[in-house]
Amino acid sequence: METKSWTKIKDDVYGKRGTERRDQLERDFESFKVGLLLxxxxxxxxxxxxxxxxxxxKKREYISRVENxxxxxxxxxxxxxxxxxxxxxxxxxxxx
Numbered sequence: 001m002e003t004k005s006w007t008k009i010k011d012d013v014y015g016k017r018g019t020e021r022r023d024q025l026e027r028d029f030e031s032f033k034v035g036l037l038l039x040x041x042x043x044x045x046x047x048x049x050x051x052x053x054x055x056x057x058k059k060r061e062y063i064s065r066v067e068n069x070x071x072x073x074x075x076x077x078x079x080x081x082x083x084x085x086x087x088x089x090x091x092x093x094x095x096x
Contacts, residue, residue, distance in 0.1 A: 010022065010025065031069060031070045032069065032070065033070070034070030034073065034078070035066055035067045035068055035069055035070035036067070038066060038067055038070065038081060038082075038086075039067040041082070041086050041088060042063075042067075042085075042086065045086055045087070047085075047086075048060075049063040049064055049067070050063075052081070052085045052086070055084060055085040056077075056080045056081055056084050056085045058077075063081075066081070075092075078090060
């Protein structure tokens, strides 16, 4: 049985990097990671979604949506959640 790497599987199913379908997959995955990172940070601070929402004047349901799919978050809200709500810092990098 042939063992395939995750990259090879993505290439076969979604196309190589640079194709529209593959690039969308990569963007969606990065958004998903943002949500997971925010959830972990909130849990590390021992805050509930409701408590974090109160700190940044949002609804608990919004925090839930962000944690489950970070794709609809604005940079402004990301900064509010991390800095105002969690007492942290946001670092963003761009690869070209």
